[in-house]
Amino acid sequence: MYDFIIIGSGTSGGMAAFTLQSGGAKCLMLEAGKRFRREDFPLSEVVYTPQLFWGGGADFTVAADMAILRGKCVGGGSIVNQALMDRFDDVALNDWRSDTGIDYFTAEGMDPHYSAAEANIIMQTIPPEWRNRNQELFIKGMDANGFHWHPLRRAQSDCGTMDGNDCLICLGGCHRGSKRSTMESFIPKAEEQGLEVRAETQVTQIESRGDSVVVHTQCNGKADKIEAKRVILAAGALGTTELLLKSGFKDKYPALGTKFAMHPQFMNYAIFEEPVNAHRGALQGVASEDPEMRKEGYKLENVFAPPIAVATVTQKTGRDLQEFMKWYTHLGCIEVAIRDENAGEMFLNNAGRLQVRKELTAQDKERKRKGFEAIRRVFDVLKPREIVYGPMGFGLHSMGGCCVGQNDKTSVVNPEFTLHHHPNIHCADISTFPNAPGINPALTVYAITHRMATGLLNN
Ligand SMILES: Cc1cc2nc3c(=O)[nH]c(=O)nc-3n(C[C@H](O)[C@H](O)[C@H](O)COP(=O)(O)OP(=O)(O)OC[C@H]3O[C@@H](n4cnc5c(N)ncnc54)[C@H](O)[C@@H]3O)c2cc1C
Structure with a gap:
């Protein structure tokens, strides 16, 4: 036994x-x-998403207004996560x-x-020379507003960032064995x-x-x-x-x-006249580390995502979506993650299926509002063509x-x-x-x- x-x-x-x-x-x-195995992770977002995540990509809350992502493979969340430690x-x-x-x-x-x-676990703190333009823009906007930020520590050994490797498909498994x-x-x-x-x-x-x-x-x-x-x-x-x-x-x-x-998260974008190429290099290098934001219950993360994920969270359709996605390489992105109240509930429905009831409380909504406002202030400094707010919340934690x-x-x-x-x-x-x-x-x-x-x- x-x-x-x-x-x-x-x-x-x-x-x-x-x-x-x-x-x-x-x-x-x-x-x-x-x-x-390392070499077997599918290379395309449309292929790896249904193979590596529960629900074929995401589960949804009862109200279907927030998505929940969780890994389904040997290694679970540690294979699909961003490995920030x-x-x-x-x-x-x-x-x-x-x-x-x-x-x-x-x-x-x-x-x-x-x-x-x-x-x-081998860990590296992302050094300044690995930062891409998305991260440089974030730092500039944070500094101009007096917001504090810090470089991130990841469970990784050799992402090859300086050799031109892009980590955009990191969330579908790491081919290099770098993500620990x-x-x-x-x-x-x-x-x-x-x-x-x-x-x-x-x-x-x-x-x-x-x-x-x-x-x-x-x-x-x-x-x-x-x-x-x-x-x-x-x-x-x-x-x-x-x-x-x-x-x-x-x-x-x-x-x-x-x-x-x-920790409901909302991705917000700014469209810039010049290319940003946020999909290049290290996907994430810096985040807010601001005592005021910590007290207020939210943080800002400087991240990006592959095209299907970017398109999904905007909730745009038709020509609007087509027009927005033309700017994919010109997008800067900041996400707000809320420290939410634990008022959600999981239960089995009459068919024996797990359901998640999760609504934002009044306090969560206020934290979200403050986070969106901080993002607007960061983007405003950078004078983008347009700011596109992501209405769809998703949970990774x-x-x-x-x-x-x-x-x-x-x-x-x-x-x-x-x-x-x-x-x-x-x-x-x-x-x-x-x-x-x-x-x-x-x-x-x-x-x-x-x-x-x-x-x-x-x-
Ligand atoms: C896209 C994404 C990005 C993230 N980024 C970060 C990050 O940067 N930093 C961070 O700290 N956290 C991050 N997280 C969260 C972190 O990965 C999870 O919080 C953590 O992995 C949870 O660990 P766990 O062992 O509890 O569950 P998991 O790692 O989710 O493992 C659970 C495992 O159990 C398996 N399982 C479930 N039900 C059954 C069953 N009935 N029978 C057999 N197997 C079953 C699942 O398939 C899965 O492999 C991220 C998560 C996601 C989805």
Whole structure:
């Protein structure tokens, strides 16, 4: 029998497999998506989007006014993400501590776990010489307004930016192996030590049987059952919540499916007379780091996207869209990401399908308004032909649903990331986030998973 079955192979699953397998445990990893080798990632946006993301590209909220993106492949979110790696600041950690009463949510308490993750991931801070024109324009507009910004740190080793490599299709998987996904940093090392990985195997239900857990799977239309001493849930906010709801845990945990947040993001564009070529070179190099914006609950990111994504978020159609897309190489882009209230909810509908109810609260709308206003001020300095605001929100950081906390009424997992009353079911993926930090979450998912996994080994 396996010591652990790990469900999901993204940020949390990769770290859990690496730590537990290296510590001598016998682990099996199950992943619903396909396994790609570096050289196999599709090169075109229209091909990689349906192959690497759930929902054929995106899931939508119940009102269908916001899209939710999440990776579906071995490596999960770490394959499709932008790989920006940030530790939480005191604002985020203090909020987590006061929300949960958990005392290790401090810079000192988290430091050993952040350090363990950082030690195993190659990271680079984007230097000035790698910046493209989109980033130079952003910096000029920020400086003119007295807004603070900082260079970004990414999990990457060799993007070849100075050799003319473009990273536009980075979100469809990295051909160079530069982006340090779990498929570069953790899973192969765990496999060398005996980890077994089964791709295209979706877990449909889990059953706790006292001393063991039975995991029900579907692979190529065939149902199966596998037993392990313990299970690690690492299927992300939607995946883990859906699995627990389908396995009948809502009766035990009233908080299951609640406290959903997603850092809603809105991309805004400026059309310039001169070419910007934002699709060239490093896709993202700088972002706001402004104490005032942090206090107000939003941040500005200087990013860009491939054509289908750019076209989609404008919500333009027909001639309008055609006219706008002619300017693709002349677009500057700034995105606002909101630190949203965790008022969203996930539940199963009558057909047993997962639904996400997520509306912007009055506070979220005010944060969005302030973010749009800051973007207008940055663009105004640069004197573009036109500013095009992106009305469509999307979420890249789905959080919550199985929050960490002290009791089974208001949370699902305990401070050691074990389900209340279920000593052999564990979870430290992003579904456990008690509220939205307003900071890139992946490094903290690595850190809390490291905490959980080392705790399990020590016991
Ligand atoms: C486009 C994009 C850009 C992003 N950029 C950044 C960034 O720059 N910095 C940052 O910090 N964060 C970023 N994120 C978010 C970050 O990637 C996620 O927060 C993080 O990966 C969450 O880790 P996780 O392990 O909880 O879930 P995931 O990494 O999403 O892994 C979950 C895995 O479980 C699998 N799964 C789900 N259900 C099942 C099931 N029933 N059976 C088997 N397998 C299942 C999924 O296919 C997936 O592989 C980005 C996300 C996206 C989508």
